[in-house]
Structures are given as structure tokens and as C-alpha cells.
Amino acid sequence: MIKAAVTKKRQLQAIAWVLLAASVALAAGTAATLQAQQTDRAKEIGGKLLCGIGTPLCDCKQILTQCNHVGCRNSAGMLKTLDQSVAKGDSEATILQNFIAEFGTAVLSEPPKSGLNLVAWYLPGAALFAGLLLVILVISRWLRRGAAAIPSAAGPTQGVSSELLARARAQASRETQD
Amino acid sequence: MMQEKRGMMKVWNVWLVFITFLLCITGTFLTRSGVVASVHAFAQSSIGNWFLGFIGVVLLTCLVAYFKNRDYLESENQLDAMVSRESSFLFNNLILLVSCVAVLSGTLFPVFSEWLSGNRISVGAPFFNKVNIPIGLLLLFLTGVGPLLAWRKTSRESLKRNFAGPLAAGAVGCVVAFALGYRQFYSLVCLTLCVFVAGTITLEFYRGAKVIRARSGASFLASAVDLTMRNTRRYGGYIVHMGMVLIFGGFAGVAFNRDVQKDMQPGSTMQIGPYTLRLQSLDSRPEKNYTAERMNVEVLRNNKQLMMLYPERRHFNVNANEPAGTMVAIYSTLKEDLYVVYAGESPETNLPVIHAYLNPLVKWIWLGGAVVVFGTLVALLPNRKSVLVLAAVPGTVPQGIAGQALAQPFTPRPAMREGHD
Known part of the structure; x- marks a missing residue:
């Protein structure tokens, strides 16, 4: 009888522990799906960080403050750390450095403007500059070739037949339609 | 258009076609092979090697096709002036290619960076926004400039005549936007260019419709519709440009x-x-x-x-x-x-x-998209052509013989009417 009562008590304790664990897990889950309150400064710094880097929790790789990944289990923790750092009054460089120390440089949403990464920043501008030069060179070459093709003196215009004139008009009309 | 109208830039066109196809395959290769992390890389397998082989075959085919046919790709005309519709097409192409380089280099840079330095970095939305916004604004500017330039050569007088109005409208737009609170640089420039481009398009429709209205006496709106139907590709294209203006106007709202x-x-x-x-x-x-x-x-x-x-x-x-x-x-x-x-x-x-x-x-972004689709549909319609129709001049046909015109002698006089071909 006593043995049965002890067994029942243990069962109840086990159920209580399971319920407690479940409620803690539920609370943690709820917390994880909620985006933390953000100040303007936290939003600005969070815009320079990516969510879901270097963690198996989530692979969304979205801007931290804009992570709209349903049920993202990563952003809530990162946002909380960010908010705490901002509340402490840490500088932006310190906050970013702390995140880099934890997640690596890949946590930054854009390449740092130093070293090899400068190639990424300057390549589009260099392509534009080189392309502009190329286009101007090509046009200049065409212009020179076009000028060389035109006879030096105006040829006799009286010999132009009406057929040739009509053809020229049709060509001009076609070429200038659009 | 350059190839069709003036027989120019054939090599350029052919290579744009080749590159477009190659880049489509490359994009699929990058995501499906796992070279670039993507949600589309859902099935990791050795398919990347097959893609790489296919890209090689396509490139080889393009090169062979080009070298075998390059005699047919000779330009039939030369460029007549630096400031012309033709050169605006070239600059337009250049801007689009630079945008392509920016996106491709940004996408591939993390891979190259890891290979070269062993350091993993991310290239996210802020990078692409910073790099592509100026390129997009340049493209918007050329959207306004292109239609105002004449084929072959644009004179200084023509430049002044065509640009004065839209530039003034753009300047007014800039002041109004600034007064309304637009302080972010790119948003302000974007809205200014939107007004400028809208001005150039409106001017094109206004001038054409004015000529038709003077001749036909129809309303301004009917004249504008008539104008569009006479050259659907040109004016359909302008409608597409107007759609882009609406889309960019919507983008400018991001500042708020x-x-x-x-x-x-x-x-x-x-x-x-x-x-x-x-x-x-x-x-x-x-x-x-x-x-x-x-x-x-x-x-x-x-x-x-x-x-x-x-x-x-x-x-x-x-x-x-x-x-x-x-x-x-x-x-x-x-x-x-x-x-x-x-x-x-x-x-x-x-x-x-x-x-x-x-x-x-x-909502302006969505509306702009709808206008782009509408403009494309208009551009696909066949042109309506002016036809010469013999019609009796009012007063020369006696009353009561309508329908029996051929039975009675009257003096026909030619009169211009519009009709579909």
C-alpha cells in the first residue's frame, strides 16, 4: 500500500517535471518568435548585421532588424544582445566587433571597406569607368571612319535620279520611325 | 532597334544574346551546384559538373557561330555624331551591363574572398542597394534623354528646344519635393528625375497630338490615341517608360x-x-x-x-x-x-x-507594373496607317441619293481619312 502511494507520488512528480519543462520550452519558443523592442540606434546597427550566420538554428541570412523568417530561432537572441549593448551605451564599433567575435566576419551584412574587400566596392565603378571609355573610343572611331567615307567635295547633285531620291526618303523614314 | 533601323551593332546584339543565355545557365549552376548558398540549392548533387560542361559547350557553340557568321555581322552604317539616338542606346546598354557586373560580382565575391583569403564574408542587401541605386538613377536619366535625341545627329538648337521644358519641370519637381520633406539624397534625385522623364514623355505625346489635332480637329485625347495607334512601338515604348517613372516614384517613398x-x-x-x-x-x-x-x-x-x-x-x-x-x-x-x-x-x-x-x-510600384504591361501590349499592336480614300465633299452630292452615289454623276474630290490597314 505504502509502496503504491510512493510510486504514485513519483509519477505525479514526473508529470509535474514534464509539464514544467514543457511550459519553459513553450515560453522560450514564444520568446524566440518575438522581435525585441528596438531603438532607432539599435535599428541602425542591426541593419549592418545578418541573421542566421554561423548557427545551426536558422539559415535565413536576412538583415537582422528586418528578419521576417517565420519562427526564426536566431534573430530574437541576437536582437536581445544588440539591445542590451545599445542600452549599455557601447559604441557601434564595439557592438559590431562583439558580433564578429561570436559569429565571424560573415555576420556583417556588407563587406568591410578594407583589404581585398575593396575590390567588391570598386569593381562596379571601375566597370562603369572602363565601359564609358570604351564606348567613347568606339564612337570616336566610328565617327572618324564615317568622316573618311564622305567625299571631300560635294559631288554633283544634278545627277541624282528620282528613284534614288525616293529610296533615300524611304530609308530616312524607316530609320527615324521609332 | 539599332540593327533593324540602321543595320548597326549586329555583333553587339549577337553577343548580348549569347551572354544572356550563358548568364541564365550560370545563375542556375551557381545555386544548384552549391557554389553560392541559396534556398534553391535544395538538391545537392553532382549536377554542378554537368552544368559546367554544358556552359562550356554553349560557349564553344557561341564562338563557332560567331566566327562562322561574322561576315554577315558587318555594320551597314556608321555613327554620325556623339550626341544621337544611336549613342544613347550604347550608353543605355553600358549602364545595364554595369548593373549586371555589380550583381554578378556581389554574388560571387564571398566565394572568391573565401578562396583567396580563407575569410568568409557576406554580401547582403545593403551592398546591392548602395551599388545599384546610382546605376538605376543613371538608367532613369537615360530613359528621359534617349527619346529627345534625334537619330544620326542632334543639333544644339534641338537639344535646347527639347530639354528646356523637361529640365525646368524637373527643377520645379526637385524644389517641391524638398519643400514636402524629401531630404534623403537619392530619394530627392529620384523624384527629380521622375518629373524630368515624365516631362519628356508628355512633351512627345503633346507635340505629336498637336499636329494631328490641327489637321483633324479631333479632341486632344483622341489625337493622342490616334498618334499612339499610328506608331504603336514608339508610343507603346513611351507608355512603358511612364510605367518605370511610376515604379521609381514608388521607390522614392522608401525615405519615409x-x-x-x-x-x-x-x-x-x-x-x-x-x-x-x-x-x-x-x-x-x-x-x-x-x-x-x-x-x-x-x-x-x-x-x-x-x-x-x-x-x-x-x-x-x-x-x-x-x-x-x-x-x-x-x-x-x-x-x-x-x-x-x-x-x-x-x-x-x-x-x-x-x-x-x-x-x-x-501602390505606385504596382500601378507602374500594370502600366508597363499595358505599354508592352500597345507596342505589340500593328500600326494603323493613313490611307487615301476618295470621298465626296459635302454639298456636292444631292440629297436623297445616299447609297446610290455611283448611279448619279458627281465630282469626287480626294480627301484624307484615317483607316486601318
């Missing part, structure tokens, strides 16, 4: 995006822009395969009820561990979009949290 998040008790309110959001109540609604937790949010403006919004979180029955889906409630107007999100419950207060976003001019 804002969001607010607040823990809400039933009956409490929060403010975002001119809107007051009041949480009336929360309820739970069981559906076939999910249970919805729903917020009943009253939207007020100037203390007057505007509407009810119902953001909700859906808990699907399939898996209890599956995170809840968020259904956003939207109030959309031409001026702005209000998104209301049920963001969950606050772990500190256990209160439901509303995250509200106010994004101006979003």
Missing part, C-alpha cells in the same frame, strides 16, 4: 518608411503616422488545418474609425513544434500602405505585441 512595435492590452492604442491603432480584442478561430489567433484592430484617423484590421498567427495542426505562420493585415491607399503584424506575446509582460509598418507610395 517607418515602423512601431508595442505591447498592447485590449483597449490600448498606438500611433503610427496619422493612424491610431486600437486593439479591441483577441480571439481564437479553429479552421480545418490550423487554429488562428486573431487580433481585432480598429484603425482610426483624426479620431474617426477608418476600418477594422485582423492580423493573425496561424498554428498548424500537423506539427506542434512548427512555428506559427504570420498573416499580415494591410490597409493600402495611393499615398501609403499600413501593415499590421501580430508579432507574438511579450515574454516580459505576456501581452500581445503589434508591429506596424507605414510604407509610403507602395
Whole structure:
């Protein structure tokens, strides 16, 4: 009888522990799906960080403050750390450095403007500059070739037949339609 | 268009076609092979090697096709001037190619960086926004400039005549936008260029319609429609440009995006822009395969009820561990979009949290898309041609013989009428 009562008590304790664990897990889950309150400064710094880097929790790789990944289990923790750092009054460089120390440089949403990464920043501008030069060179070459093709003196215009004139008009009309 | 009209830039066109196809295959290769991390890389396998081989075969085919046919690709004409419609096409192509280089280099840079330095970096949305916004604005500028330049050569007088009005309109637009609060540089430039481009398009329609109106006496709108139907490709193209103006105008609104998040008790309110959001109540609604937790949010403006919004979180029955889906409630107007999100419950207060976003001019982006589609459809229509029709001049045909014109002698005089071909 006593043995049965002890067994029942243990069962109840086990159920209580399971319920407690479940409620803690539920609370943690709820917390994880909620985006933390953000100040303007936290939003600005969070815009320079990516969510879901270097963690198996989530692979969304979205801007931290804009992570709209349903049920993202990563952003809530990162946002909380960010908010705490901002509340402490840490500088932006310190906050970013702390995140880099934890997640690596890949946590930054854009390449740092130093070293090899400068190639990424300057390549589009260099392509534009080189392309502009190329286009101007090509046009200049065409212009020179076009000028060389035109006879030096105006040829006799009286010999132009009406057929040739009509053809020229049709060509001009076609070429200038659009 | 350059090839069709002037027999120029054939090599350029052919290589653009080749490169476009190669880049499509390359994009698929990058995601499916796992070279670039992507949600599309869902099936990791050795398929990347096959793609690489295919790209090699396609490149080889392109090169052989080009060298075998290059005699046919000789240009039939030369460029006559630096400032001309032809050169504007070249610059336009250049800007689009630079945009392609920016996107491709940004996408591949993390891979190269890791190979070269062993350091893994990310290239996210802020990089692409910073690099592509100036390129997009240059493209918008050329959208306005191109149609105003003449084929072959544009004289200085023509430049002054064509650009004075739109430039003045752009300047006025800039001042008005600044006065309205646009302070962010790119937004201000974007709106200025939008007004400039809209000015050039309006000018094109106005000039053409004015000529037709003077001749036919029809209304201005009918003349503009007539003008469009006479050269559908040209004016359909302008309509597409106008659609792009609307889209860019919508983009300019990003400068005023804002969001607010607040823990809400039933009956409490929060403010975002001119809107007051009041949480009336929360309820739970069981559906076939999910249970919805729903917020009943009253939207007020100037203390007057505007509407009810119902953001909700859906808990699907399939898996209890599956995170809840968020259904956003939207109030959309031409001026702005209000998104209301049920963001969950606050772990500190256990209160439901509303995250509200106010994004101006979003609808203009959708409208612009519709206008682009409409312009494309117009451009696909065949041109209506002017035809010479013999018609009796009023007064020369006696009354009562309508329908028997050929039975009675009268003096026909040629008169111009418009008709479809």
C-alpha cells in the first residue's frame, strides 16, 4: 500500500517535471518568435548585421532588424544582445566587433571597406569607368571612319535620279520611325 | 532597334544574346551546384559538373557561330555624331551591363574572398542597394534623354528646344519635393528625375497630338490615341517608360518608411503616422488545418474609425513544434500602405505585441507594373496607317441619293481619312 502511494507520488512528480519543462520550452519558443523592442540606434546597427550566420538554428541570412523568417530561432537572441549593448551605451564599433567575435566576419551584412574587400566596392565603378571609355573610343572611331567615307567635295547633285531620291526618303523614314 | 533601323551593332546584339543565355545557365549552376548558398540549392548533387560542361559547350557553340557568321555581322552604317539616338542606346546598354557586373560580382565575391583569403564574408542587401541605386538613377536619366535625341545627329538648337521644358519641370519637381520633406539624397534625385522623364514623355505625346489635332480637329485625347495607334512601338515604348517613372516614384517613398512595435492590452492604442491603432480584442478561430489567433484592430484617423484590421498567427495542426505562420493585415491607399503584424506575446509582460509598418507610395510600384504591361501590349499592336480614300465633299452630292452615289454623276474630290490597314 505504502509502496503504491510512493510510486504514485513519483509519477505525479514526473508529470509535474514534464509539464514544467514543457511550459519553459513553450515560453522560450514564444520568446524566440518575438522581435525585441528596438531603438532607432539599435535599428541602425542591426541593419549592418545578418541573421542566421554561423548557427545551426536558422539559415535565413536576412538583415537582422528586418528578419521576417517565420519562427526564426536566431534573430530574437541576437536582437536581445544588440539591445542590451545599445542600452549599455557601447559604441557601434564595439557592438559590431562583439558580433564578429561570436559569429565571424560573415555576420556583417556588407563587406568591410578594407583589404581585398575593396575590390567588391570598386569593381562596379571601375566597370562603369572602363565601359564609358570604351564606348567613347568606339564612337570616336566610328565617327572618324564615317568622316573618311564622305567625299571631300560635294559631288554633283544634278545627277541624282528620282528613284534614288525616293529610296533615300524611304530609308530616312524607316530609320527615324521609332 | 539599332540593327533593324540602321543595320548597326549586329555583333553587339549577337553577343548580348549569347551572354544572356550563358548568364541564365550560370545563375542556375551557381545555386544548384552549391557554389553560392541559396534556398534553391535544395538538391545537392553532382549536377554542378554537368552544368559546367554544358556552359562550356554553349560557349564553344557561341564562338563557332560567331566566327562562322561574322561576315554577315558587318555594320551597314556608321555613327554620325556623339550626341544621337544611336549613342544613347550604347550608353543605355553600358549602364545595364554595369548593373549586371555589380550583381554578378556581389554574388560571387564571398566565394572568391573565401578562396583567396580563407575569410568568409557576406554580401547582403545593403551592398546591392548602395551599388545599384546610382546605376538605376543613371538608367532613369537615360530613359528621359534617349527619346529627345534625334537619330544620326542632334543639333544644339534641338537639344535646347527639347530639354528646356523637361529640365525646368524637373527643377520645379526637385524644389517641391524638398519643400514636402524629401531630404534623403537619392530619394530627392529620384523624384527629380521622375518629373524630368515624365516631362519628356508628355512633351512627345503633346507635340505629336498637336499636329494631328490641327489637321483633324479631333479632341486632344483622341489625337493622342490616334498618334499612339499610328506608331504603336514608339508610343507603346513611351507608355512603358511612364510605367518605370511610376515604379521609381514608388521607390522614392522608401525615405519615409517607418515602423512601431508595442505591447498592447485590449483597449490600448498606438500611433503610427496619422493612424491610431486600437486593439479591441483577441480571439481564437479553429479552421480545418490550423487554429488562428486573431487580433481585432480598429484603425482610426483624426479620431474617426477608418476600418477594422485582423492580423493573425496561424498554428498548424500537423506539427506542434512548427512555428506559427504570420498573416499580415494591410490597409493600402495611393499615398501609403499600413501593415499590421501580430508579432507574438511579450515574454516580459505576456501581452500581445503589434508591429506596424507605414510604407509610403507602395501602390505606385504596382500601378507602374500594370502600366508597363499595358505599354508592352500597345507596342505589340500593328500600326494603323493613313490611307487615301476618295470621298465626296459635302454639298456636292444631292440629297436623297445616299447609297446610290455611283448611279448619279458627281465630282469626287480626294480627301484624307484615317483607316486601318
